[in-house]
Amino acid sequence: MNQQSLINALEAWGQEELAGQRRILGHIQRQEEALVANRSGELLAACQDLDRELRTQMERHARRSKLFAQFAALYRADERALSMSSILERAGHPPRLSQLRDDLRRSSATLVRRNRRFAALAGAQRKLIEEIVAELLNQQDPKALGEGGQLVNAEA
Secondary structure (H helix, E strand, O other): OOHHHHHHHHHHHHHHHHHHHHHHHHHHHHHHHHHHOOOHHHHHHHHHHHHHHHHHHHHHHHHHHHHHHHHHHHHOOOHHHOOHHHHHHHHOOOHHHHHHHHHHHHHHHHHHHHHHHHHHHHHHHHHHHHHHHHHHOOOOOHHHHHHOOOOOOOOO
C-alpha cells in the first residue's frame, strides 16, 4: 500500500474509533445514571452493552495494529515507535487526520475522567451497602462480612 492509501485507512479507523469511544461514553453515562437511581435492570443492560462495545474496540485495536505495522514497513521504522503524531509528522500533517488525532485525544481524556467518576460512585455505593449490612448484622467491622458466617445448631 502507498502512503495515501494508508492515510485514508488510518482516517477511516480513527473515525470508527472516535464513534466507538462516544458509544462507550454513552454506556458509562447510562451505567452511572442507573447506579445513582438504583435501577439494577438498567445497570445490567448498560453493562452488557458496554461489554459488546468493548469487544468491537478490540477489533478496532487489531486493525490499528495492522495499520501501524504497514506504516512501519513503509517508513522502515519499528511499529512500537510509531504514533499518530509521528505518522502525521512523516506524512506532512494532513489537516483532517490532524483534527481527528486531536478529537481522539480529547475523547480519550473525557472517557478516562468519566470512567474514574463511575468507579468512584460504584465504590462509594459498595461501601455504603457494606456499612448498612454490617449495621443490620451488628458487625463492628464491615470488612468482617466477607470472612464468612457462623454455624448454628438447627436442632436446638
